[in-house]
Amino acid sequence: MILNIATYLSMLIFLITVLYRFLRIANTPAHLRWDLYPVPHEGFKKAKYGGSYYEELDWWTKPRHVSKASELSAMIPEIILLKGVWESNKSLWFWSWAFHFGLYLAIFMAVLVIASAIAGPVTAFGAVLTKIAGFSAIIGYLLGGIGCVGMLFKRLFDSKLKPYTTPGSIFNLIFILAIFVTGLKAISEINLFTTGQSGLIGQLQIFVSGLTGFDSTAEINRSVIWHIGVTLAFMVYMPFTHMAHFVLKWFTYHSIRWNDEPNKAGSKLEEDITKSLNFKPTWAADHIRADGKKTWVDIATEEVFKDEKK
Amino acid sequence: MKKNKLKIKDISKNSEQLAHVDLQDLTPLPPPYDKIEDEPVWKELKPEYKEEFECTLDDTVAVGVPKPKTPEEEKVLVDKFVSGLEKLFQKENNWTFLQQLMLTLDHCAKSQTCVDACPVYEASGNNDLYRPTYRSEIWRRIVKKYVQKKPLASFTDGDIDLNWRTVARLIELSYRCTICRRCAQTCPIGVDNALVTHELRKVFSQEMGIAAKEIHEKGSVLQLKVGSSTGMNSEVVKDNIEFIDEDMSDITGLEVKSHWDVEGADVLLIHNAGEIIAWPENPGAFAIILEAAGISWTLSSEAVAYDGINYGLWYDDVQLARVAIKHAQAAKKLGVKKIVVGECGHAHKALTVIADRVLTGELNVPRESAMTLLEDIVFSGKIKFDPSRNNFPVTLHDPCNMVRLMGIVEPQRRILRYLCPQFREMTPHGVHNYCCGGGSGFAIMSPNNFQNWRIAVSGRKKFKQTLDAFSDCPGPETKKYLCAPCSNCKGQIRDIFQYYDAKEKSNLIYGGLVELIVNAMIDVKEGFISWEDTF
Numbered sequence: 001m002i003l004n005i006a007t008y009l010s011m012l013i014f015l016i017t018v019l020y021r022f023l024r025i026a027n028t029p030a031h032l033r034w035d036l037y038p039v040p041h042e043g044f045k046k047a048k049y050g051g052s053y054y055e056e057l058d059w060w061t062k063p064r065h066v067s068k069a070s071e072l073s074a075m076i077p078e079i080i081l082l083k084g085v086w087e088s089n090k091s092l093w094f095w096s097w098a099f100h101f102g103l104y105l106a107i108f109m110a111v112l113v114i115a116s117a118i119a120g121p122v123t124a125f126g127a128v129l130t131k132i133a134g135f136s137a138i139i140g141y142l143l144g145g146i147g148c149v150g151m152l153f154k155r156l157f158d159s160k161l162k163p164y165t166t167p168g169s170i171f172n173l174i175f176i177l178a179i180f181v182t183g184l185k186a187i188s189e190i191n192l193f194t195t196g197q198s199g200l201i202g203q204l205q206i207f208v209s210g211l212t213g214f215d216s217t218a219e220i221n222r223s224v225i226w227h228i229g230v231t232l233a234f235m236v237y238m239p240f241t242h243m244a245h246f247v248l249k250w251f252t253y254h255s256i257r258w259n260d261e262p263n264k265a266g267s268k269l270e271e272d273i274t275k276s277l278n279f280k281p282t283w284a285a286d287h288i289r290a291d292g293k294k295t296w297v298d299i300a301t302e303e304v305f306k307d308e309k310k
Numbered sequence: 311m312k313k314n315k316l317k318i319k320d321i322s323k324n325s326e327q328l329a330h331v332d333l334q335d336l337t338p339l340p341p342p343y344d345k346i347e348d349e350p351v352w353k354e355l356k357p358e359y360k361e362e363f364e365c366t367l368d369d370t371v372a373v374g375v376p377k378p379k380t381p382e383e384e385k386v387l388v389d390k391f392v393s394g395l396e397k398l399f400q401k402e403n404n405w406t407f408l409q410q411l412m413l414t415l416d417h418c419a420k421s422q423t424c425v426d427a428c429p430v431y432e433a434s435g436n437n438d439l440y441r442p443t444y445r446s447e448i449w450r451r452i453v454k455k456y457v458q459k460k461p462l463a464s465f466t467d468g469d470i471d472l473n474w475r476t477v478a479r480l481i482e483l484s485y486r487c488t489i490c491r492r493c494a495q496t497c498p499i500g501v502d503n504a505l506v507t508h509e510l511r512k513v514f515s516q517e518m519g520i521a522a523k524e525i526h527e528k529g530s531v532l533q534l535k536v537g538s539s540t541g542m543n544s545e546v547v548k549d550n551i552e553f554i555d556e557d558m559s560d561i562t563g564l565e566v567k568s569h570w571d572v573e574g575a576d577v578l579l580i581h582n583a584g585e586i587i588a589w590p591e592n593p594g595a596f597a598i599i600l601e602a603a604g605i606s607w608t609l610s611s612e613a614v615a616y617d618g619i620n621y622g623l624w625y626d627d628v629q630l631a632r633v634a635i636k637h638a639q640a641a642k643k644l645g646v647k648k649i650v651v652g653e654c655g656h657a658h659k660a661l662t663v664i665a666d667r668v669l670t671g672e673l674n675v676p677r678e679s680a681m682t683l684l685e686d687i688v689f690s691g692k693i694k695f696d697p698s699r700n701n702f703p704v705t706l707h708d709p710c711n712m713v714r715l716m717g718i719v720e721p722q723r724r725i726l727r728y729l730c731p732q733f734r735e736m737t738p739h740g741v742h743n744y745c746c747g748g749g750s751g752f753a754i755m756s757p758n759n760f761q762n763w764r765i766a767v768s769g770r771k772k773f774k775q776t777l778d779a780f781s782d783c784p785g786p787e788t789k790k791y792l793c794a795p796c797s798n799c800k801g802q803i804r805d806i807f808q809y810y811d812a813k814e815k816s817n818l819i820y821g822g823l824v825e826l827i828v829n830a831m832i833d834v835k836e837g838f839i840s841w842e843d844t845f
Contacts, residue, residue, distance in 0.1 A: 028409040029401050032627075032667045034505065036494055037717040037741045050741030052717025054662065057682045058648070084498035089423035096421070163317055163438070164420040164447060168466035241466070245417040245499045252413050252500025260717075263666045265674055273667050276405040281628075283403060284393070285519035287531065288628050300631035300668070305535040 001216040003225060008211070010232035017239035018247055025251050029279075030272035036257045040074035043067040047074065052260060060262065071258070080104075091158075095150030102144020102180065109136035113201060117208040122195060133201045134193040137183065145180035148173050172241060175234055182227040189223045200224060316438035321448050321479050322471035328439060328479065329368045331763065335435030336770060340777045340784070342815050349766065350809060353759035364478035368439055370763040372485035372755060373522050375478045384474035387518075391477045394517030395457045398509055406627045407512075410505055415453060418446065418501045424493035429744045429771035430486065440767075442493040442503040445483050448476070449506050481520055484510040488749030488768060489624060490710040495742070507750070511625035521625050525751040529621040530629040534636075537613030538583040539621070544611045550586050551593065551609065558594035562834040568597045571644060572608035577683070578646040579607055580637060580661075582654035582797035583617035584754075589800060591838075592653060595824035596680070602833065603687040608644065615640030618651055619797075620660035623711075624750045634665035638673040648676040650683050653822045655709030655796035656749075659716055679712065681795065684827065685721035688728065694832040697729045702789045704730040704826065705779040707772065707803070708743035709796035717741070722795055722823055729830045736779045744771045746794070748802025756805075764802070765809045773806050777816070786817040789841050795823040817841065 038050035046052065047070050053059045077083040082100060086093045116129035152173050155165040186200050195202040203224050210218045220228075238244065245252075263269050277296045281288070290299055316329060333349050355365055364375040378384040397403040398411060420443070425431055428442045438444060451470035454463040463469075470476070487507040494502040515521040533539045538547065551568050558566040569575070579600070585592040600607045610616055614636035622630025638661075641649045651658045662677045669675070687693065706726055712718050719740045726733045736743070746753070747769025755764065780790050794800050803820045812818040819841055829838040 025409060025412060028412065029405040030667065031409045032406045033663050034407070034410050034502075035663065035715065035717075036491055037714055037719075039717060042717070046717070049719050050714070050717055051719050054679055054716050054718050055682060055721055057678070057686045058676070059678060059682075060676045078498065082498060084496060085421070085423055088427060088496040089421060092421060092423070160422045160425065161420070163315075164422060164443060164468075166420075166466065166468040168468075169420060171465075242417050242419060245419070248413060248417060249499055251409065252417070256410050256413070256502075257494075257500055263670070263674060265671065269667075270670050270674075274670055276401075277668075277670070279402040279405055281397075281403045283397060283516040283628070284390070285516050287519065287526075288516055296628075296631070299628055300635055304632065305531050 003207075003220070003228060004211060004214075004216040006229070006232055010235045014235040014239060018244065021239060021244050022247060025248060025255075029276045030269060033259060034256050035260045038074075039258045039260055041066045041068065041071040041258060042260075044070045044073070060264075064262075075253075092151075092154060092161075095147050095154060097147070098143045099147025099151055099176075102140045102142070102147055103176075105136045105140025106144060106179070106183070109133045109140060109201075112136065113204045114208050116201075117205040117212070127195065130195050130199075130201050130205070131193055133204075134199075137200065138187060138192060141180045141183040141187070145177060145184065148177040148180060152177070168241075172243065175230075175237065178230045179227070179234055182223065182230050186221065186223040186227045190221055204228075316444070318444070318447050318451065318468060319470060321483075322473050322476040324475060325366065327366050327368065329437055331369050331434060331437065331767060333766070335437065336766065337433050337435065337774065339770070339774050339810075340781065343773075343777070343810055350762070352762040352766075355758055359758065364475075364482065366475070367479045367482040368486075368763075370760050371482065371758045372760045372763075373481050373520065374757060375481050375520065377478075378474050387474045387477050388472060390518045391480075391513065392456055392472070394513035395453055397517060398513060399453075399457070404509075404512075404627075407505065407509060410502065411509055414446075414501050414505050415450060417499050418443075418450065419499060420447070421498075423498060424496045424501075424503060427492045427496045429490070429492065429747070430488065430768045433770035434767050439483070440486055442487065445480070445487065445510070446501075446503045446506040448480065448483075449510060452476070480510060481514050484514065485522055485750075485752075485755075486768075488710075488745045488747065488752060490745035490749050491714060492710075492742075492745065495714065508624070512627060515626040516628060522751060522755055523757070524755045525621040525624060526626070526629075529619070529751070529754070530626065530633060533614055533617055533619065533621075534629075534632055538617035539619055540583045540587050540617065542583060542586070542617075544613060544616065547583065547586060547616050548611055550590075554586065554590045554594045555597060557590065558598060561594075561838060562598060562828070564598060564602070564833060566594065566597050567601065568593070569608045570611050572606070574645050575608040576606040576647045577608070578615075578641045578644060578649045579609055579652060579680075580615065580618035580649060580657065581609075581652040582619050582657055584619070584797045584801065585652065585654075588804075589797070589822070591825055592797075592822045595822070595828040595838075596652060598828050598831070598834065599684065599687060599693070599824060602831065603690065603692045605683075605687070607650075608646065610640040610644060612636070612640040612643065618654050618657035618661070620657060620665075621751060623656050623660040623664060630660060630664065631668045634661055634668055635673065637661055638665070638669050638675050641675040642672055646675070648678055650678055650680050652680050653795040653797060653824065655711035656798060658709075658718070659711035663716055679716070679718050679721075681712070681718050681721040681823070684823065685725055688725050688827060695729055695827075695830040696832050697731055697830055699830045699836060700730045700826055701732060702791060703732045703734065703780055703783055704791045704793055705734050705736055705776065706739070707736070707746060707776070707792060707794040707796075707799055708739055708741075709794070709799050710743065710745050710749055712796065713743060714741045722793075725823065725827065726793065729826060734779055736775045744775055746772045746796075746799040746802040747806070748798055753798040753801040753805075761805060761809075765806050769802055769806045772803070773810065773812075776803075776818070780816070780818070784816060786815060788817060790816065790818045791826070791839070792818065792820040793823055793826060794820055813841075
């Protein structure tokens with residue numbers, strides 16, 4: 001019963017917090033451009049060398065092409081293989097990749113557990129999902145655990161990382177390591193692939209079925225309870241940290257680095273900018289001449305400095 | 311004094327000097343520039359200056375913050391700083407960069423993936439003070455602890471003390487980054503250290519009224535006051551251009567005529583007015599090309615509009631908006647079809663990209679780069695060229711603002727490949743280029759011994775890259791040309807070449823793109839580019 005309630009609450013907190021952080025960023029006003037090239041949606045040819053529509057004569061008279069395929073071709077290697085870390089921080093890459101890929105596999109396992117619980121573990125399809133979930137769990141936990149330990153060592157002993165390591169960074173890694181370790185402990189104690197009460201995936205399936213059916217009578221092995229408990233605690237904690245980048249990274253790329261949308265007359269963007277230009281700043285330096293009553297438009301268009309003596 | 315192993319919290323300590331640049335640590339240059347004993351000796355800061363101004367960051371001073379004389383003055387400095395930081399996170403005050411800043415504040419994983427991308431950090435021999443993350447981390451910790459007052463901030467984000475020394479050093483430290491954004495390019499999460507530099511400079515300027523004199527008082531303020539940061543008013547600039555036209559006519563054998571205030575012209579050309587003073591052959595070459603191609607073009611004699619610079623880009627959103635609006639108003643008044651920005655990288659980005667979300671309604675006059683117009687002209691067949699006139703080794707510097715931050719990469723290259731038989735690329739190039747070291751205003755800043763720093767440290771990587779590009783012909787017997795289609799970059803490169811005597815030792819000169827185009831024009835007398843007349 002307690003585990004079920006904790007799960008509902010943790011998931012709720014996780015979703016609300018992530019949604020809050022997402023909306024908090026999404027609701028900031030239209031901002032100035034801060035694009036950084038290459039911008040992959042410029043298309044495969046231009047993205048290869050970092051070109052933009054500014055390379056075309058009278059660019060504003062030409063249709064704007066946005067290639068989602070090219071964008072995806074940049075995103076997938078980044079998400080799956082951490083291409084950026086590989087290119088710029090090779091000594092950290094393996095540990096970081098193992099850590100992230102381990103997490104991906106753990107999440108994939110959770111998705112498969114939910115799918116197989118809904119499909120019915122005893123069906124042929126459910127059995128296949130159970131097998132894949134089992135493999136995802138063992139590989140994911142091992143890789144994730146190795147990645148965590150490696151990153152911990154790097155953070156504690158690497159001269160490049162150490163001065164920037166905070167107690168919080170160590171705590172985060174240990175927390176995630178605890179998820180992998182408790183998962184591995186559960187695997188070591190009960191059969192991984194067996195459906196039903198005697199297997200880890202089976203127990204997780206029963207647990208998920210209990211959650212969806214509001215049934216808290218399922219008997220779960222103590223090590224599995226520990227694993228679920230640590231995972232839930234992490235779900236509650238994580239959105240409050242920098243690790244929320246797993247979702248907010250969408251903005252750093254799509255809203256900033258790759259945001260090259262030109263401002264066109266009569267557009268929604270122009271409307272949004274006009275709203276922002278009517279904010280009333282209070283910057284205190286003399287040359288700004290803000291008084292809290294003047295808008296950005298007033299301040300930027302008034303004649304300034306000409307009255308000052310040289 | 312510490313060379314390395316600098317800790318984040320050291321920024322607040324009452325130490326004599328936080329870091330030291332040892333010439334022995336700098337990355338080596340190729341021969342004949344490889345002897346440390348031949349490196350120019352840095353000017354020492356005068357003791358009386360040190361007495362009056364905060365000089366405890368490193369061996370140089372860019373801004374020169376007066377030391378507070380009383381505890382009250384110390385408190386004012388800190389309070390104003392915190393007040394400015396608070397405003398950075400208010401949409402009324404910082405709608406311009408609020409989203410970018412919130413994301414950069416909260417999502418750095420501290421992986422240090424970005425650090426090796428920084429040419430200043432690398433050239434300094436990995437001096438911890440110049441790590442691109444050093445300044446960001448200090449800022450992040452201050453914001454979490456003193457602005458957001460986050461519980462357990464010291465545990466989760468790391469501890470920091472905020473006192474007047476922290477603020478004074480941060481002011482200086484915000485002028486040790488060229489805002490080239492090469493580090494941001496490598497961040498897998500999209501966190502941006504250069505943005506932190508930019509926003510810190512904004513706090514200092516917009517809230518505290520503190521900025522580097524050259525970019526504020528002698529820069530954007532002077533531009534808005536008299537029309538140009540060069541000090542030229544409308545009449546003077548017209549006289550100078552007339553003189554340049556005459557000079558160009560003599561040199562080329564063509565009748566060169568620049569046009570002023572032509573209503574309804576197709577193109578309003580805006581130069582960085584520094585070109586008119588320092589490199590008159592550049593606006594002259596533009597006039598030659600546009601006339602030869604039969605382009606309907608004009609210059610504007612409106613105050614501010616004859617100078618394309620917009621230093622606000624580096625430190626102050628309000629100053630940026632004021633100048634950009636003046637540029638657009640001049641174009642609107644003349645009724646031109648488009649503004650074309652001359653060879654100036656930051657003017658490109660300020661007016662084309664950043665001001666794109668400042669200029670609304672009728673002020674949103676189309677704006678484009680001179681690179682695309684020049685490419686169109688060169689390949690249009692309107693002008694006949696003899697590329698053999700440019701048969702000397704040429705390499706290209708990519709101005710960060712135009713290339714990494716705007717994606718204008720190929721037009722200038724297509725011209726060089728066509729007109730310069732010995733064109734060769736630097737490594738790396740294009741959007742992965744290295745900054746000239748003069749970015750974010752450094753090129754025009756030489757207070758105290760700051761020029762030593764900006765050349766020997768921040769410009770070092772570019773100088774090395776340039777020399778490496780000519781490694782097959784390093785000696786003075788071969789004339790070599792570094793093409794830098796940006797006024798600020800040229801200013802920095804001029805100073806680097808003079809500092810290391812590169813003309814003498816390597817027969818290396820620099821210039822813009824238009825000079826190479828004119829040099830190859832069949833209708834122009836040979837020898838437009840001269841190795842004798844430079845410097």
